[in-house]
Amino acid sequence: MSASSPQFDGEKQGAQMRLVLPRRAMQGSTGNLSGTRSGVSLDFSDYREYHPGDDLRNLDWNVFARSDKLTVKLFHEEVAPRVDLVIDRSGSMDLANSRKADAAAWLAAMLWCASRNAECRVRTWMLGDRLDPLPGGSRPPAEWEPWTCEGGNDPGRALMAAGHPWPRNGIRILVSDFLWQTDANQLVRRLADGAAGLILIRVLARVDRDAPPRGRWRLSDREGGEPVDLFVDAAVQERYRRALTSHTRVWKEACQQVNATFETLIAEDLLDAQRAYALERNGTVEPV
Amino acid sequence: MTYPLMWLAAMALPALVGVYFLHHRFKRMEVSSLLLWFEGKTISESGSKLNRMQWPWILLLEILIFTLLVLAGVDLRWTDSANKNRIVVVVDNSLSMQAVDSKGASARARAEGEIEKVLRKQNNELVAVLLAGEETVPVVGDSATDLLLNLDDAWRCDEAQANLAGAVSTAIRTHPAARILVLSDHVPEAIKGRFDSERLVWEAVGKSTANLAIVRAARSDKRCVIEVANYSGEPADTEVRWKDMSSGRAFRSSIGLAPSEVRTVQLPVQLDYGDIVARISDEDAVKWDNQAWLLDVKDPPLRVRLDLQDEETRGLVGRALLATGKVVFQPAVTRSELVITDRDLDTGLVPRLRLHTQGGGDSFVGPYVTDRSSPLLEGLSFNGLVWGRNSDSPLPGVPLVSVGQIPLLTRSGPRRLDMGFDYQISNIQATPAWPGFFWNLVDERLSQRPGFARRQVRVGVPIRLRAARASETIKVSLPDGSERELQGTRREWLLLERQTGIYKATGVDWGSRMAQNAIAPAESDLSICTTRRAGKWQEEPDQQSRIRRSSAPWLLVAALMLLAWHHRLVRTPVPTGTMETRHV
Secondary structure, eight states: OOTTSHHHHHHHHHTTEEEOOOSSOOSSSSOOOBOSSTTTOBOOOSEEEOOTTSOGGGBOHHHHHHHSOOEEEOOTTTTSOEEEEEEEOSGGGGOTTSOHHHHHHHHHHHHHHHHHHTTOEEEEEEESSSEEEOTTTTSOGGGSOOOOOOOOSOHHHHHHHHOOOSOTTEEEEEEEOOOOOSOHHHHHHHHHTTEEEEEEEEEEOHHHHSOOOSEEEEEEETTOSOOEEEEEOHHHHHHHHHHHHHHHHHHHHHHHHTTOEEEEEEHHHHHHHTSOHHHHHTTSEEEO | OOOGGGGGGGGHHHHHHHHHHHHSSOEEEEESOSTTTTTTOOGGGGOSSOSOSOOOHHHHHHHHHHHHHHHHHHTOEEEOGGGOEEEEEEEEOBGGGGOBOTTSOBHHHHHHHHHHHHHTSTTEEEEEEEEESSSEEEOOOSSHHHHHHHHHHHOOOOBSOOOHHHHHHHHHHHOTTSEEEEEESSOOHHHHTTTTOSSEEEEEEOOOOOEEEEEEEEEOSSEEEEEEEEESSSOEEEEEEEEETTTOOEEEEEEEEOTTOEEEEEEEOOTTOOOEEEEOOOOSSOSTTSEEEEOOOOOOOEEEEEEOSSHHHHHHHHHHHHHHTOEEEOSSSTTOSEEEESSOOOOTTSOEEEEEOOSSOEEEOOOEEEOTTSGGGTTOOOTTOOEEEOTTSOOOSEEEEEETTEEEEEEOSTTEEEEEOOGGGOOGGGSTHHHHHHHHHHHHHHHTSSEESOSEEETTSOEEEEOSSTTOOEEEEOTTSOEEEEOSSOSEEEEOOOOOEEEEEEOSSOEEEEEEEOOOHHHHOGGGOOEEEEOOOOOOTTHHHHHEEEOHHHHHHHHHHHHHHHHHHHHOOOOTTSOOOOOO
16 A cells, blocks of 8 residues: 555544444344443444354354354453444446545545544445455555455445344444445345444545536446436436435435434545545544 | 529538537546436336437538528529510521621521520520511421521521511410510511510611622523612622523623612523523622523424314414414324314313304304403403304303303313304404414413423422323422422422522423522612611519529528527427437
8 A cells, every 4th residue: 555545544534533432322123221431332232143254162052043043142352342344346436537436445444543543343344246344354454455446236235135244233334325226225224233333424426416517428337337328408417416415315314214324425525635524523533 | 693602601511510520429428327317217227229329310400501591691593484584586587688797697697696695594485486488487396495406497598588577476476475586687667666565676687788689580582681780889890691501601791880770681592592590790798699590491382283174264273373483283182282173072181172163153242251360361352353153052161251141262171162263253363362362372281281380480489380190200300409209199289499590390201490590689689787676675673583583581481490490409408207318
């Protein structure tokens, strides 16, 4: 990683920030105790689903016998706050002539560091056609394996198909542009299920935010598909703006229902400022 | 085209097309997702290739609008055929149109130029051409091109006179709404008063020129006579050259003519002289009146069979016949051309005069009723004439001379004459009417001979040619050496030929010759020729605008309508919720 890479810059900024742990538990099936110290006091379950790689000695065979579900017992060390940081690496996150990919990397690095500053264990995931752990994702961003944004399938479907890979009562942070066709309510509920906190950070490029310029455009979806010729006039521009507003509203409402946080960051603004002021304002992160 | 330079604006059209394609090309733009563009509709619902290759109808529309504006600027005009000026041309077909000027151009050639000038105007349409000669003859043709081509063949300028007034009347009658252009070499006095007409233009293309001409030619058995006229205001000298065409003998004489003088020149002829051609100097405006052919007039005598029993009557008739100098007596009927008899003799096809000489009749002193149209009675006086005949002897046929109800001379068809005559109670044989009658009879018989009716005719006079019998084939040789064959059931032919010179006709057992001369004093007098235009076609106040309609208003209206449509097309918004492809 070069000295000027977005991960480096994000890590540098993240060193000065701390993730604000949610004070209220997520609405879920277990836990209703609130911690009093940031980064430590969490209501969490002592069971979680088995994931390949877990220590087999921690399997609760009684639960398996009853329910045919593999669960593991969480010991004290396990119930420490955990942050699952999911980075969307679908094709749309690497839009040509935009800095979305860099912004996502910067954000991921910043949030990783902020999470560590909140004494959380952080695990980083890559979301594309599937949800996979980022190699070296639990290590500082400098040690992350570089990734490329590609793939055309709906990341939402990958998330839905992934089931519940994260431990209960963890904090889940999802960085994406959320330009998915998956139903927002359904997905947010899935993400919020068993989570102590859910933060959805939408990263858009300026070209995503602004209405397209007038003229004749041959639009090609970054994630594939046939290009479409479109004549953009005032009506089309207005329609785009309404669509974006609608998209924002849908995700916000879905997040509100599960008490999750939804924030939109503009990639170019973020990288120019080298600071996520919006996340600071909404209390997601705070300076240390 | 009113403003042809506006075509230069059309050079901007390629630039327009280029700008269009540059401006309207679809620029590529990669987007994160098409989701926000189509409000939740899946891309797959809209299909793959959507209207990718559509015709640029808007561009075509713009090109059309641009073209209409350019054409409006050029101001194309078209000639409304309904408003074209229909032109009828009347051309002088007389001999004087052959006259050439000092540059060698004939009046006919100048007239042709005037026709071209008139037809060069787009609003003029040639609908008919009339040749004005002794009669008016229309030129055949369905189109202006055909008319001009056929005119070139038909317009020979060989008529002895041109009845231009009649031709103009014909033109007015047959084409009531057309404009009339008359082309001649002079302006007749009788026409001048009509120039207030808005339809008639008289273009005289002649030039007043001095001319010497042979205006009369005749030959007798003793002499040839011609008259030479000096149609000029200056004295003129010329040489008269006579040539015997059979022997080649030539005779010359020089004459000097005062202005407008007509001089008679004679050539005594001998018996052995053949056909004579007379010529004067050829160095003037027209050539056709500088020679005349004078044929040898010796005709074979009429072969007469005198079949009269009564000696006295025979003597009376014989002497009268011999006095004509054109008769020879034949012993047989079959070789005769006329039989005079006093009995009921069947002569077949040979013409016969039967004298009914029975005695015991009455004498008549008149009043005589005569058919003066009969050539047999030409020049005869019946004053003091006593005509006696036996009235009981019937005379068949139509009376030519009768007294009261009693016919004295009758005709039954072309070959039967009957005369009641008793010399003992008549004095007709002692009057000039007796030899005059036989002279007319011999002349009539001679004129019925096969061949040309006249030895010498003028151009413009129909040539009468008789066959020996019906359905006889006659070969006619023209002066230029060409031949015609006349074949049919008729016995008499009427030819209209314009060549001057000697004509020859040949039948089964006969031959005949004739000379046609261009003798037309009125056409030879070129002093009355003039170059002048009289009359003017009236233009209607707005005719020019009606004739050549401008297309600019219509083109502008069409362009504006298309422009409005174009504006509507490019402003029509994309319906919400649909994948609109505006690749137009």
